Amino acid sequence: MLFDFHTHTTLSDGVLLPMELIRRAIVNSYRALGISDHVSASTMARVIKEVSADCELARKHWGFVALVGVELTHVPPDSIPQLAAEAKALGAQYVVVHGESPVEPVSPGTNLAACQCSDVDLLAHPGLITIEAAEAAAENEIFLELTARQGHCLGNGLVAKVAQQAGAAMLVNTDAHEPGDLLTQDLAVTVAAGAGLNEQQMEQVLIENPRKLLARAGIKL
Numbered sequence: 001m002l003f004d005f006h007t008h009t010t011l012s013d014g015v016l017l018p019m020e021l022i023r024r025a026i027v028n029s030y031r032a033l034g035i036s037d038h039v040s041a042s043t044m045a046r047v048i049k050e051v052s053a054d055c056e057l058a059r060k061h062w063g064f065v066a067l068v069g070v071e072l073t074h075v076p077p078d079s080i081p082q083l084a085a086e087a088k089a090l091g092a093q094y095v096v097v098h099g100e101s102p103v104e105p106v107s108p109g110t111n112l113a114a115c116q117c118s119d120v121d122l123l124a125h126p127g128l129i130t131i132e133a134a135e136a137a138a139e140n141e142i143f144l145e146l147t148a149r150q151g152h153c154l155g156n157g158l159v160a161k162v163a164q165q166a167g168a169a170m171l172v173n174t175d176a177h178e179p180g181d182l183l184t185q186d187l188a189v190t191v192a193a194g195a196g197l198n199e200q201q202m203e204q205v206l207i208e209n210p211r212k213l214l215a216r217a218g219i220k221l
Protein backbone atom coordinates (compact mmCIF):
# COMPACT_ATOMS: atom_id res chain seq x y z
CA MET A 1 0.00 0.00 0.00
CA LEU A 2 1.91 3.06 -1.25
CA PHE A 3 1.29 6.74 -0.52
CA ASP A 4 3.30 9.73 -1.69
CA PHE A 5 2.45 13.37 -1.10
CA HIS A 6 5.45 15.13 -2.60
CA THR A 7 5.67 14.99 -6.40
CA HIS A 8 6.22 17.37 -9.30
CA THR A 9 4.86 17.70 -12.84
CA THR A 10 5.36 19.89 -15.90
CA LEU A 11 3.43 22.57 -13.99
CA SER A 12 6.75 23.22 -12.19
CA ASP A 13 9.99 21.30 -12.83
CA GLY A 14 8.76 17.73 -13.29
CA VAL A 15 8.77 15.95 -16.65
CA LEU A 16 5.26 14.45 -16.77
CA LEU A 17 1.84 15.99 -17.05
CA PRO A 18 -0.19 15.56 -13.85
CA MET A 19 -2.34 13.06 -15.76
CA GLU A 20 0.62 10.88 -16.74
CA LEU A 21 2.13 11.05 -13.26
CA ILE A 22 -1.18 9.83 -11.87
CA ARG A 23 -1.28 7.00 -14.42
CA ARG A 24 2.26 5.95 -13.55
CA ALA A 25 1.43 6.00 -9.84
CA ILE A 26 -1.56 3.73 -10.43
CA VAL A 27 0.66 1.31 -12.37
CA ASN A 28 3.15 1.36 -9.43
CA SER A 29 0.29 0.24 -7.13
CA TYR A 30 -0.09 3.55 -5.32
CA ARG A 31 -3.17 3.81 -3.14
CA ALA A 32 -3.14 7.62 -3.27
CA LEU A 33 -0.93 10.27 -4.83
CA GLY A 34 -0.49 13.90 -3.84
CA ILE A 35 0.78 16.35 -6.43
CA SER A 36 2.69 19.25 -4.91
CA ASP A 37 4.26 21.39 -7.58
CA HIS A 38 6.63 24.19 -6.63
CA VAL A 39 4.70 27.44 -6.24
CA SER A 40 5.09 30.92 -4.87
CA ALA A 41 2.82 33.94 -4.97
CA SER A 42 3.35 34.22 -8.73
CA THR A 43 2.08 30.80 -9.81
CA MET A 44 -0.10 29.47 -7.02
CA ALA A 45 -3.57 30.18 -8.43
CA ARG A 46 -2.78 28.82 -11.90
CA VAL A 47 -1.07 25.65 -10.63
CA ILE A 48 -3.86 24.75 -8.21
CA LYS A 49 -6.49 25.21 -10.90
CA GLU A 50 -4.58 23.15 -13.48
CA VAL A 51 -3.61 20.27 -11.15
CA SER A 52 -7.20 20.10 -9.90
CA ALA A 53 -8.47 19.41 -13.43
CA ASP A 54 -6.38 16.22 -13.82
CA CYS A 55 -6.98 15.05 -10.25
CA GLU A 56 -10.70 15.36 -10.92
CA LEU A 57 -10.42 13.30 -14.12
CA ALA A 58 -8.59 10.53 -12.24
CA ARG A 59 -11.21 10.51 -9.49
CA LYS A 60 -14.11 10.48 -11.91
CA HIS A 61 -12.89 7.91 -14.44
CA TRP A 62 -10.51 5.68 -12.46
CA GLY A 63 -11.77 6.15 -8.92
CA PHE A 64 -8.21 7.00 -7.93
CA VAL A 65 -7.39 9.36 -5.07
CA ALA A 66 -5.20 12.14 -6.48
CA LEU A 67 -4.78 15.01 -4.07
CA VAL A 68 -4.22 18.64 -5.03
CA GLY A 69 -1.29 20.08 -3.14
CA VAL A 70 1.34 22.78 -3.49
CA GLU A 71 4.93 23.09 -2.34
CA LEU A 72 5.70 26.64 -1.20
CA THR A 73 9.27 26.89 -2.45
CA HIS A 74 12.02 29.35 -1.51
CA VAL A 75 9.45 31.88 -0.27
CA PRO A 76 10.40 34.31 2.53
CA PRO A 77 9.68 32.57 5.86
CA ASP A 78 7.49 35.44 7.08
CA SER A 79 5.22 35.03 4.05
CA ILE A 80 4.42 31.37 4.77
CA PRO A 81 1.27 31.93 6.88
CA GLN A 82 -0.32 34.18 4.27
CA LEU A 83 0.63 32.00 1.29
CA ALA A 84 -0.41 28.75 2.99
CA ALA A 85 -3.83 30.20 3.87
CA GLU A 86 -4.19 31.51 0.33
CA ALA A 87 -3.34 28.09 -1.13
CA LYS A 88 -6.05 26.44 0.96
CA ALA A 89 -8.56 29.14 -0.02
CA LEU A 90 -7.73 28.50 -3.69
CA GLY A 91 -8.50 24.79 -3.31
CA ALA A 92 -5.25 23.12 -2.26
CA GLN A 93 -6.14 20.03 -0.21
CA TYR A 94 -2.79 20.17 1.60
CA VAL A 95 0.23 22.45 1.77
CA VAL A 96 3.86 21.39 1.68
CA VAL A 97 6.72 23.76 2.53
CA HIS A 98 10.09 23.22 0.86
CA GLY A 99 12.25 22.85 3.96
CA GLU A 100 15.87 23.71 4.67
CA SER A 101 17.41 20.92 2.61
CA PRO A 102 21.15 20.44 3.19
CA VAL A 103 21.75 20.90 -0.55
CA GLU A 104 19.89 24.14 -1.34
CA PRO A 105 20.19 27.74 -0.09
CA VAL A 106 16.71 27.82 1.47
CA SER A 107 16.15 30.91 3.59
CA PRO A 108 17.09 30.21 7.23
CA GLY A 109 14.01 30.23 9.44
CA THR A 110 11.89 28.42 6.83
CA ASN A 111 11.64 25.22 8.90
CA LEU A 112 10.50 27.03 12.04
CA ALA A 113 8.06 29.32 10.20
CA ALA A 114 6.50 26.31 8.46
CA CYS A 115 6.19 24.32 11.69
CA GLN A 116 4.49 27.24 13.43
CA CYS A 117 1.83 27.58 10.70
CA SER A 118 -1.30 25.50 11.18
CA ASP A 119 -2.19 25.80 7.47
CA VAL A 120 0.94 23.80 6.63
CA ASP A 121 0.53 20.01 6.50
CA LEU A 122 4.00 18.76 5.59
CA LEU A 123 7.53 20.10 5.94
CA ALA A 124 9.57 18.59 3.11
CA HIS A 125 13.24 17.59 3.53
CA PRO A 126 13.86 19.64 6.70
CA GLY A 127 17.60 18.90 6.73
CA LEU A 128 19.25 19.95 9.98
CA ILE A 129 15.98 20.46 11.82
CA THR A 130 16.00 21.82 15.37
CA ILE A 131 14.11 20.39 18.31
CA GLU A 132 12.26 23.73 18.58
CA ALA A 133 10.89 23.37 15.04
CA ALA A 134 10.02 19.70 15.55
CA GLU A 135 8.14 20.52 18.76
CA ALA A 136 6.15 23.18 16.89
CA ALA A 137 5.42 20.60 14.17
CA ALA A 138 4.12 18.18 16.80
CA GLU A 139 1.91 20.87 18.32
CA ASN A 140 0.47 21.91 14.93
CA GLU A 141 0.22 18.33 13.64
CA ILE A 142 2.56 19.00 10.74
CA PHE A 143 4.23 15.97 9.21
CA LEU A 144 8.02 15.94 8.87
CA GLU A 145 9.36 14.27 5.75
CA LEU A 146 11.80 11.44 5.27
CA THR A 147 12.70 11.85 1.63
CA ALA A 148 13.79 9.39 -1.02
CA ARG A 149 15.38 12.24 -2.99
CA GLN A 150 19.12 12.23 -3.50
CA GLY A 151 20.90 15.05 -1.64
CA HIS A 152 17.81 16.12 0.33
CA CYS A 153 17.99 12.72 2.07
CA LEU A 154 21.25 13.62 3.87
CA GLY A 155 19.14 14.91 6.76
CA ASN A 156 16.87 11.85 7.13
CA GLY A 157 18.69 10.31 10.11
CA LEU A 158 18.56 13.51 12.13
CA VAL A 159 14.96 14.24 11.09
CA ALA A 160 13.83 10.82 12.35
CA LYS A 161 15.68 11.23 15.64
CA VAL A 162 14.49 14.78 16.38
CA ALA A 163 10.91 14.03 15.23
CA GLN A 164 10.72 11.13 17.67
CA GLN A 165 12.16 13.23 20.50
CA ALA A 166 9.55 15.91 19.84
CA GLY A 167 6.65 13.53 19.18
CA ALA A 168 6.21 14.80 15.62
CA ALA A 169 4.76 12.49 12.96
CA MET A 170 6.67 11.59 9.80
CA LEU A 171 5.87 10.67 6.20
CA VAL A 172 8.02 9.04 3.52
CA ASN A 173 7.77 10.84 0.16
CA THR A 174 9.73 10.77 -3.08
CA ASP A 175 9.88 14.39 -4.26
CA ALA A 176 9.50 12.70 -7.66
CA HIS A 177 10.29 14.75 -10.76
CA GLU A 178 10.43 11.79 -13.19
CA PRO A 179 8.57 8.48 -13.46
CA GLY A 180 11.61 6.54 -12.27
CA ASP A 181 11.52 8.45 -8.96
CA LEU A 182 8.16 7.01 -7.90
CA LEU A 183 7.95 4.62 -4.97
CA THR A 184 8.06 0.89 -5.03
CA GLN A 185 7.37 -1.07 -1.86
CA ASP A 186 11.10 -1.82 -1.57
CA LEU A 187 12.10 1.81 -1.86
CA ALA A 188 9.55 2.95 0.74
CA VAL A 189 10.82 0.37 3.22
CA THR A 190 14.46 1.22 2.46
CA VAL A 191 13.93 4.93 3.15
CA ALA A 192 12.14 4.22 6.44
CA ALA A 193 14.56 1.52 7.58
CA GLY A 194 17.54 3.61 6.50
CA ALA A 195 16.35 6.39 8.80
CA GLY A 196 16.47 3.86 11.65
CA LEU A 197 12.76 3.11 12.04
CA ASN A 198 11.71 -0.26 13.46
CA GLU A 199 8.83 -2.39 12.11
CA GLN A 200 6.19 -0.72 14.24
CA GLN A 201 7.40 2.80 13.46
CA MET A 202 7.47 1.88 9.77
CA GLU A 203 3.83 0.81 9.84
CA GLN A 204 2.98 4.15 11.44
CA VAL A 205 4.96 6.24 8.96
CA LEU A 206 4.13 4.32 5.77
CA ILE A 207 0.46 3.46 6.41
CA GLU A 208 -1.14 5.20 9.38
CA ASN A 209 0.27 8.70 8.92
CA PRO A 210 -0.72 8.89 5.22
CA ARG A 211 -4.24 7.88 6.26
CA LYS A 212 -4.27 10.72 8.78
CA LEU A 213 -3.28 13.25 6.15
CA LEU A 214 -5.95 11.91 3.80
CA ALA A 215 -8.55 12.04 6.57
CA ARG A 216 -7.71 15.70 7.05
CA ALA A 217 -8.68 16.20 3.39
CA GLY A 218 -11.92 14.30 4.04
CA ILE A 219 -10.77 11.05 2.41
CA LYS A 220 -11.08 7.70 4.17
CA LEU A 221 -8.85 4.90 2.88
Ligand SMILES: [Zn+2]
Pocket residue numbers: 008013014038177
Ligand atom coordinates in the same frame (compact mmCIF):
# COMPACT_ATOMS: atom_id res chain seq x y z
ZN1 LIG B 1 11.78 20.47 -7.98
Ligand SMILES: [Zn+2]
Pocket residue numbers: 006007008071098124175
Ligand atom coordinates in the same frame (compact mmCIF):
# COMPACT_ATOMS: atom_id res chain seq x y z
ZN1 LIG C 1 9.68 19.13 -4.02
